[in-house]
Amino acid sequence: MSLTGLPNILHDIQSPNSWQQRRQYLFILEKWSDIVGDLVAKQTCPMGVYQKNLQVAVSSSVWSQALAFERVRILAKINTLSGGDRSLAITDIHFSTAKWATQQQTIAQSKVMMEDHPSYLPAIASSNHKSNHLKSNKTDAPVLKPHWFQFSHNK
Known part of the structure; x- marks a missing residue:
């Protein structure tokens, strides 16, 4: 060879x-x-x-x-x-x-895998939205659900 x-x-x-x-x-x-x-x-x-x-x-x-x-x-x-x-x-x-x-x-699985990763940080909001967020004491963070949730609870 x-x-x-x-x-x-x-x-x-x-x-x-x-x-x-x-x-x-x-x-x-x-x-x-x-x-x-x-x-x-x-x-x-x-x-x-x-x-x-x-x-x-x-x-x-x-x-x-x-x-x-x-x-x-x-x-x-x-x-x-x-x-x-x-x-x-x-x-x-x-x-x-x-x-x-x-x-x-494949797209859905990659999104779930990314969001489930321990180092995942959601996108940081603009400063204007952030100040309104702090005043209202509401969370705009997405609710993370495991990938099997959407299949077992959709009826």
């Missing part, structure tokens, strides 16, 4: 082809609400880019169908926002409900 030098390994890792899909995905994820709007962004989630095709999870088949008709407009907006960078150009979009539940469950 021969050893490969570190410069060769780094060159292979940093080659444009190996990072292109990741760069495309991160760019789209960052700009998603600007691309489709806040209402649509709440019902959709980009899942990845594979061979210049964007995979998007949607909350329902109705959204999938509606967005399929808007595919060309969304593609144009993505490619315009990429600033003409051909390496970030997307050629097609696939909308599917298949990964929506998995994605939402």
Whole structure:
């Protein structure tokens, strides 16, 4: 077994082809609400880019169908926002409900895990809100419930 030098390994890792899909995905994820709007962004989630095709999870088949008709407009907006960078150009979009539940469950679990962590601090309120909070003696802190609570008590 021969050893490969570190410069060769780094060159292979940093080659444009190996990072292109990741760069495309991160760019789209960052700009998603600007691309489709806040209402649509709440019902959709980009899942990845594979061979210049964007995979998007949607909350329902109705959204999938509606967005399929808007595919060309969304593609144009993505490619315009990429600033003409051909390496970030997307050629097609696939909308599917298949990964929506998995994605939402992952988001919920990560939020629960973060809030349950001993070092978690809720966001600090603005000084104006903080002074009102001190006067009223009410707590605005969120009620933290274990992740199983929402499933066992929802009926």
